[in-house]
Amino acid sequence: MEYQTPQFFRLMQYAAAAERDVVELVSGGPDWNAPPAIGEGLHEFADLDGNDYQYPPSAGLADLREEIAARRGVAIENVVVTNGAGEANSLALAAALDRDAGTEVLLTDPVYPYYPGKTQLFGGVPRYVPVDADGSLDPAAVRERASDETAAIVVNTPNNPTGAVYDEETMAELVEIAAAHDAILVSDEVYDHFDYTGEFASALAVDSPHRIVTNAFSKSMAITGFRVGYGVFPDELVDGVRSRHMLVNVAGSRPAQYAVLRALRGTGPEYYERNRERLVRRIDGFTDALDDTGAEYTAPDGGFYVMARFPEFPGTMKNAERLVDEAGVAAMPGETFGEARADWFRFALVSPEIETAGRRLVDFFG
Numbered sequence: 001m002e003y004q005t006p007q008f009f010r011l012m013q014y015a016a017a018a019e020r021d022v023v024e025l026v027s028g029g030p031d032w033n034a035p036p037a038i039g040e041g042l043h044e045f046a047d048l049d050g051n052d053y054q055y056p057p058s059a060g061l062a063d064l065r066e067e068i069a070a071r072r073g074v075a076i077e078n079v080v081v082t083n084g085a086g087e088a089n090s091l092a093l094a095a096a097l098d099r100d101a102g103t104e105v106l107l108t109d110p111v112y113p114y115y116p117g118k119t120q121l122f123g124g125v126p127r128y129v130p131v132d133a134d135g136s137l138d139p140a141a142v143r144e145r146a147s148d149e150t151a152a153i154v155v156n157t158p159n160n161p162t163g164a165v166y167d168e169e170t171m172a173e174l175v176e177i178a179a180a181h182d183a184i185l186v187s188d189e190v191y192d193h194f195d196y197t198g199e200f201a202s203a204l205a206v207d208s209p210h211r212i213v214t215n216a217f218s219k220s221m222a223i224t225g226f227r228v229g230y231g232v233f234p235d236e237l238v239d240g241v242r243s244r245h246m247l248v249n250v251a252g253s254r255p256a257q258y259a260v261l262r263a264l265r266g267t268g269p270e271y272y273e274r275n276r277e278r279l280v281r282r283i284d285g286f287t288d289a290l291d292d293t294g295a296e297y298t299a300p301d302g303g304f305y306v307m308a309r310f311p312e313f314p315g316t317m318k319n320a321e322r323l324v325d326e327a328g329v330a331a332m333p334g335e336t337f338g339e340a341r342a343d344w345f346r347f348a349l350v351s352p353e354i355e356t357a358g359r360r361l362v363d364f365f366g
Contacts, residue, residue: 007113007336011320015330023357024330025347028160028304030222032278034263035271038223041262045255056254058246060230064261071264072204072213074232080241081230081252085190085216088231089154090118091244092212095237096152096184097122106145106153108137110307110337112160112188124151130340135162135298135307139173150183158191158200161307161337161346163300168201175203179210184237187213190229191303193220193272196280200302209234217260220272226256279304282349289358293365307334307344310365314343327364329357 008026015022045052059065060081069076082088093105093115105119109128116126127150129141142153153174157166166174171187178185187203192215203211216229233241283299283306290297290308297308313319315334323345324330334344351357 007317008332011317011324011330011332014321015324018324018328020325020328022324022328022330023351023353023360025349025351025354025357026330026332027350028219028348029224029350030219030275030304031350031352032222032275034222035267037263037266038221038259040266041259042255044262045258053254055251056257058249058251059242060252061254061257061261064257064264065230067261067264068230072202072232074204078232078235078238079230080233080238080245081228081257082214082216082245083229083249083252084218084224084227085188085214085229086114087245087249088214088216088229089115089186089188090121091241092184092186092214092231092233093118093124093152093154094122094244095212095233095241096186097124098240099151099182099184099237101182102147102149102151104147104149104151106142106150108155108159109340110161110334112156113336115154115156119154128338128340131162131164133298135159135164135300137164137166137170137174139170139177142174143177146177146181146183148181150178150181152184152186153178154186154188156188156190158194158300158302160191160303161305161332161341162298163303163305163307165195165197165200165302167199168205171201171203172206175206175208175211179208183210185211187211189213189215190219194276194279194304195302196276197301204232209236212237217263221260221263221267222275223256223260226253226260228252228256228260279349282354286347286349286354286358289362292362295365304349306347306349307341308347309334309341309344313365315341315345320345323364327360329360329364 218224320333334341
């Protein structure tokens, strides 16, 4: 697979400029409300003395880092609050490649396009591991491709775009493979609150200097605009990560971090459960519509994306534009995620118009 600049915004702009109404299922931004404690936290911050409006500590507010560390069972010193999971992943890949322990980065195919882009940005060479038909990742396939040139293995669980959830055995084996080749497992767990199987396992369950875990509150709290994420880095790498983070950002947003801390402490499990239930209903309804189109699809075990393949309608950008113009539905073409699902489309079920999108697809393909 030759990496291309991610096409998400290009397709969203195309859909926005369409002459007809379009159900946009491209973006991964949740359409439900943030927990009330987010707004409450912002109001509290606004009422503070103006002296509190200055730079926060570069690595993040100490109370927020402490809260994250306690919840994840790690030391506060290993937590760096970042500009979303995107920066956390960039820091992780840069740290893995900076060790002079190889230049290759193993990625799944299909893959979230930003991973190969970041790999190449930092001078790495992407190599791809095809996933199974259901989206699951066989560690044996990773082991087969790993070598002494492997600097990092990057996984995302629950997975974007396949919806696969990696269990404890898989994660432990991936960390072991990374350690065997002096590589770093980078586990992006930004969709961890959207596991429908109960099988999700964080790489943090394995105590190893060969794993980094990244995450954010963008999806779980429906605050993609706040850009508050974090990484948990091993002792050997965290100082270099903090330096790079400071040189690039100086610091993150104090009010956003303050509000996230307030929401972590003030939001109960029922908020996350309601959103999971909402998504399960959407997945069920949308896949019922896909059945009526004659499509092949994978029902996700986690996250909020569905991949589908339609007869004689491959997942190209040209066909994605046809869906916009003729069906009134915008979906990402599979070719943007790699070769393994090039004939497929990815639908982000974060719109109140999922039922409408399903009907339009049935009409278009029926």
